[in-house]
Amino acid sequence: MPTASESVGRPVSRVEGVDKVTGRAHYTADVAVPGLVHAVLVQSEIPHGHVTEDSLRSGADRVGRAPGVLHVLTPLNCPELKVLPDELTYDLPLERRPPLSDLTVQYVGQHMAVVVADSLENATGAASLFELTYQAAPALLNAAAVLAAPTAPDEKGGQIRHGSYRPDHFVKLEEEKLQDQRGVAPLPESAVTRVDARYTTPRNAHYPIELSATIAQWDGDHLTIHDSTRWIAGERMALAAYLGIPEDHLRILSPLVGGAFGSKSFLWMHVVLCAVVAREVQRPVKLVLTRDQMFTSTGHRPRTHQEVTLIADGDGHIGSTEHHTVTETSTVAHFCEPAGLSTRFLYQSAHLVVSHRTARINAPTPCFMRGPGEAPGLFALEVAIDELAERAHIDPLDLRIRNHADLDQASGKPWSGKHLLDCYAQGAQRFGWRDRPAAPRSLQRGGVQVGWGMATATYPGRRMPAGCRVLTSADGHVEFSSATHEVGTGVRTVMTQVAADATGLPMHRVSFLSGDSEFPAAPYSGASQTTATVGSAVFAAATEWKRRLLVLLTEDPDSPYFGADPAGVDIAACAPAAVGAFADQLTFVAGSDAGDQSAQAFQSFGVHFCEVEVDEHLGRASVIRWVAVMDCGRVLNPKLARNQVMGGITFGLGMALLEQVPDDDRTALPIGEYYVPTHADRPEFDISFVDAPDYGLDPIGVRGIGEIGTCGVPAAIANAIHHATGKRLRDLPITLEDLMIPYRPADTRSPDER
The missing domain is CATH 3.30.365.10 (Aldehyde oxidase/xanthine dehydrogenase, molybdopterin binding domain)
Incomplete structure (x- = not known):
């Protein structure tokens, strides 16, 4: 194990690596909760239309009589869920329409019902008994079809939208403009070499090793969610909004995430429904998506149609760049694949035009992908x-x-x-x-x-703001924690390295915990920001811990370092008991902002x-x-x-x-x-x-x-x-x-x- 002075910059193995390869690491679906029952989704099989009320009613009656079934949730008996506020949906891929809130079908794989039973086998068998009848409507399945068709009016006060639009910016990053233009195009006679070409990319699936899984458990009006998520704070906020409960009545736990690549960055509808059925049956409920359901229930990279024009002079210097993207989202949520962002700055170009158009199609909601x-x-x-x-x-x-x-x-x-x-x-x-x-x-x-x-x-x-808690124990061990996530990339390891270096302690006397909404808040683990963001908070907390310890050691009359110059104290050589003696004073919360990016x-x-x-x-x-x-x-x-x-x-x-x-x-x-x-x-x-x-x-x-x-x-x-x-x-x-x-x-x- 490296010493404190050599932690950062060394090829340290993952601190949770042994647990992972020996099977001791627990993921969401591994969590054991007494009295657990199981939920299975029923999904639509048409891209657009309505499910008939009679088939829902008769299906629920038939399924409800199957062995072990405890509850069948459909649009006909689902408690009313709230509509998310605009700030959570206008530039994020969170669905405007609550699940099971109407009888329309907007895409293949839309959740139509949830079956809860005493075992996974009984829930799966019962769900297979559903036979839904649909009144199919014409479906628009690609951007070209949307752009060629008349735009239908929006439905449900804008919860369901049609047509296409030109978004202004990428998610909450208003400086990352999706429509951008500068300079004047060169005159035709100055153009020596030109490329005009079309490029396409298909729909991609994230395909993480760990299937998305959720366990929901109510204790009175307080809810605990174990989930495969990499945005604990955002999921807590959105789920509380859907359910109409205070955020402080909701705890999200996600200690380890087995791969994500974007698919676990947002709250998906199966999590909401798991919480609803857990409240209905008054039992803890586990819902694990199948591999097939992952393709329709946890996002994907949408297709793109891109047109690029480059014009260069005789020496190969680019004078004009144009990059136009058409991509797709669902009718119930916003997302735009920002394909042209890099084009705005990567190569010198006096003239630039970048545009994005997003078509709303009858397909599941897309989202970030690596x-x-x-x-x-x-x-x-x-x-x-x-x-x-x-x-x-x-x-x-x-x-x-x-x-x-x-x-x-x-x-x-x-x-x-x-x-x-x-x-x-x-x-x-x-x-x-x-x-x-x-x-x-x-x-x-x-x-x-x-x-x-x-x-x-x-x-x-x-980099975004983040918080970090420091907990010093009586045995001198120092624990840092933040509501961030270990998605298999080594977050816990590098945070431990940063903390060890900043405190001056060897790594075996430092640890880092993540995956609990009760820890200080952190943003989603995505956009390559976790190390810069949470690392800054850990560094700030560890630096403050070191400052406090040095003051305590050199000013406490009972300390062997009393009266010493703080700069000369070797913290790594301090006995654990000497550190533990100040455990209360060395337990606190710190944080960092987004820094000056102006x-x-x-x-x-x-x-x-x-x-x-x-x-x-x-x-x-x-x-x-x-x-x-x-x-x-x-x-x-x-x-x-x-x-x-x-x-x-x-x-x-x-x-x-x-x-x-x-x-x-x-x-x-x-x-x-x-x-x-x-x-x-x-x-x-x-x-x-x-x-x-x-x-x-x-x-x-x-x-x-x-x-x-x-x-x-x-x-x-x-x-x-x-x-x-x-x-x-x-x-x-x-x-x-x-x-x-x-x-x-x-x-x-x-x-x-x-």
């Missing part, structure tokens, strides 16, 4: 940059360097720290990029085509280089080698940081070559399977960091690392496949059929050269 916006958006932008480089006869890396932006063009602010050029240089050297032949189809190995591709990675550096722009950057092999006879693309260099501020734990980037790259590999939610174009019913990468798809990784602290964002010098590993990955793979095959593929995922299409040389000259 690298929201940047992952699909950089696929379009970075493939377009590669196309521009090819048409301009410039190396793709050189084109990016020529258009490097020295400040944030979107805000006009200087970067707090940007080392993208260092990433380019180090990555190119480690990969051997300068040996890359320019012409596609130049490399072969063992009868297959070989290609090299690259892409830039970027993701915002974010003068600088905070962004992480990086680069991906990859090598692929493409067997055009089998239609198989294999990613065999990967070099990534990341600029994410100070690296607190290189082992966990490298693991994060490896996971992000693997995530992006699935997005590029495998993943799309399959459903029938006519009925919207799920078909087929959802493929994700396995160990056999893993390339050889070479991952490194430009370890440059960013103290402008936070006092520990970090920027988030969870998302950036995925950003740019699909583009790097698509660009490598183009280099291998000469085929410019602009739709994800890249399929077997795409790769088996015979190669036909394309004329890449600009119109003026032809």
